[in-house]
Amino acid sequence: xxxxxxxxxxxxxxxxxxxxxxxxxxxxxxxxxxxxxxxxxxxxxxxxxxxxxxxxxxxxxxxxxxxxxxxxxxxxxxxxxxxxxxxxxxxxxxxxxxxxxxxxxxxxxxxxxxxxxxxxxxxxxxxxxxxxxxxxxxxxxxxxxxxxxxxxxxxxxxxxxxxxxxxxxxxxxxxxxxxxxxxxxxxxxxxxxxxxxxxxxxxxxxxxxxxxxxxxxxxxxxxxxxxxxxxxxxxxxxxxxxxxxxxxx
Amino acid sequence: xxxxxxxxxxxxxxxxxxxxxxxxxxxxxxxxxxxxxxxxxxxxxxxxxxxxxxxxxxxxxxxxxxxxxxxxxxxxxxxxxxxxxxxxxxxxxxxxxxxxxxxxxxxxxxxxxxxxxxxxxxxxxxxxxxxxxxxxxxxxxxxxxxxxxxxxxxxxxxxxxxxxxxxxxxxxxxxxxxxxxxxxxxxxxxxxxxxxxxxxxxxxxxxxxxxxxxxxxxxxxxxxxxxxxxxxxxxxxxxxxxxxxxxxx
Numbered sequence: 001x002x003x004x005x006x007x008x009x010x011x012x013x014x015x016x017x018x019x020x021x022x023x024x025x026x027x028x029x030x031x032x033x034x035x036x037x038x039x040x041x042x043x044x045x046x047x048x049x050x051x052x053x054x055x056x057x058x059x060x061x062x063x064x065x066x067x068x069x070x071x072x073x074x075x076x077x078x079x080x081x082x083x084x085x086x087x088x089x090x091x092x093x094x095x096x097x098x099x100x101x102x103x104x105x106x107x108x109x110x111x112x113x114x115x116x117x118x119x120x121x122x123x124x125x126x127x128x129x130x131x132x133x134x135x136x137x138x139x140x141x142x143x144x145x146x147x148x149x150x151x152x153x154x155x156x157x158x159x160x161x162x163x164x165x166x167x168x169x170x171x172x173x174x175x176x177x178x179x180x181x182x183x184x185x186x187x188x189x190x191x192x193x194x195x196x197x198x199x200x201x202x203x204x205x206x207x208x209x210x211x212x213x214x215x216x217x218x219x220x221x222x223x224x225x226x227x228x229x230x231x232x233x234x235x236x237x238x239x240x241x242x243x244x245x246x247x248x249x
Numbered sequence: 250x251x252x253x254x255x256x257x258x259x260x261x262x263x264x265x266x267x268x269x270x271x272x273x274x275x276x277x278x279x280x281x282x283x284x285x286x287x288x289x290x291x292x293x294x295x296x297x298x299x300x301x302x303x304x305x306x307x308x309x310x311x312x313x314x315x316x317x318x319x320x321x322x323x324x325x326x327x328x329x330x331x332x333x334x335x336x337x338x339x340x341x342x343x344x345x346x347x348x349x350x351x352x353x354x355x356x357x358x359x360x361x362x363x364x365x366x367x368x369x370x371x372x373x374x375x376x377x378x379x380x381x382x383x384x385x386x387x388x389x390x391x392x393x394x395x396x397x398x399x400x401x402x403x404x405x406x407x408x409x410x411x412x413x414x415x416x417x418x419x420x421x422x423x424x425x426x427x428x429x430x431x432x433x434x435x436x437x438x439x440x441x442x443x444x445x446x447x448x449x450x451x452x453x454x455x456x457x458x459x460x461x462x463x464x465x466x467x468x469x470x471x472x473x474x475x476x477x478x479x480x481x482x483x484x485x486x487x488x489x490x491x492x493x494x495x496x497x498x
Contacts, residue, residue: 016270017269017270020264083376085494088373088377088491089492092374092377093491103481104483104486111367111370120358120360125331125332125340125358126332128332128337129390130383130384132379141378148404148405149406156381156397156402157397233352234353237352240341242341244342245339245389247390247394
């Protein structure tokens with residue numbers, strides 16, 4: 001079998017964050033599969049493009065596996081890193097439940113810069129200490145486990161990063177999450193990092209007591225500092241946010 | 250002031266994971282500062298190289314800030330992503346405690362592929378669900394907070410990734426961490442991902458009950474699955490490890 005599936009992370013947006021490995025493998029692909037806006041980011045090439053809607057991850061994964069079984073070199077593209085709330089898990093779910101012959105396919109996951117790293121870099125060094133990364137979508141998990149994880153993360157005094165903080169279907173998830181944190185944590189630095197690296201980038205530095213859920217949209221990566229996260233004031237310039245490497249009780 | 254500090258992530262090792270932004274800024278640097286093995290990874294250029302020993306992060310940061318104050322374009326290099334247990338936090342610590350004029354410097358953090366993303370990609374999709382990233386070094390934080398975080402992470406059923414799991418000074422940190430997890434969690438998939446992407450790469454897929462602390466060294470990224478993390482068997486080939494996007498109690 002000469003087909004292969006390459007699950008490729010395109011980074012948060014700009015070409016400067018697409019790794020050389022991702023670029024090289026995209027250029028070799030015969031087929032490119034993904035959510036429309038990600039497929040649109042792939043540079044022109046002779047590959048056939050199969051853009052699909054959001055929320056059909058497993059269908060898309062099966063399509064890729066089918067094409068590869070027929071000998072195609074299929075690139076499945078995601079924004080950020082494909083292993084962080086993106087296409088990699090969907091492909092392996094499809095493999096486990098699907099045609100046993102798919103287990104013999106050559107499947108390569110190509111890591112990328114995930115949104116939390118780009119947002120952190122833009123702000124300073126907020127991840128300088130231990131951190132948790134949580135998807136707030138309750139599409140595939142009950143709210144009870146999300147709430148349990150938020151409380152556990154506060155208990156451990158982790159820095160927190162939220163992916164999928166809001167969607168049209170569930171606009172109030174993030175408000176519920178802030179409420180849980182306010183009940184369990186003291187005051188915290190909160191940053192809303194929108195579309196980092198893209199032309200519509202916007203950064204809002206605020207606090208757990210002041211943040212407004214309506215400021216959060218689908219493009220937003222939400223960062224919640226630990227008890228130790230600090231802001232370095234710089235007069236008129238935006239402050240730098242960082243978490244010291246040292247932790248003192 | 251024309252000087253600048255660029256805190257650059259070189260990724261886990263191979264050139265295929267160095268972003269175009271990192272490469273472009275390294276080529277512009279007049280000075281390159283970092284731990285010796287990372288400085289050695291920077292392609293040949295006319296820049297002056299200042300390689301230093303490990304464990305002198307804040308001295309190195311001050312050196313970079315001093316040079317930039319004098320007009321240099323200084324690249325501070327880290328492996329992986331500079332914001333994840335690397336040089337970015339040290340630079341902002343030095344800024345906060347140092348010369349107020351340093352706050353006017355142009356400081357840019359350049360994100361990179363951090364080790365946990367490369368290890369996850371190599372294995373399948375173990376980070377397909379919520380996860381925590383913890384440094385096991387107790388050089389700068391007490392063991393009590395590490396233990397508290399391990400317990401909280403188990404309580405939240407997160408996938409766990411450990412950086413700095415072992416060092417010559419503290420060879421038994423990882424053994425203590427496994428003991429804490431065994432007391433609080435059920436059986437879990439454990440993966441020891443050593444030197445991912447480098448010629449000495451080695452992957453050990455094991456379990457919380459079977460893993461041996463002596464198999465962990467400084468090059469190892471340790472991944473502990475959640476209760477939901479699964480292995481897809483493939484006959485003689487290495488299994489794929491993934492965490493389903495769906496979570497069921």
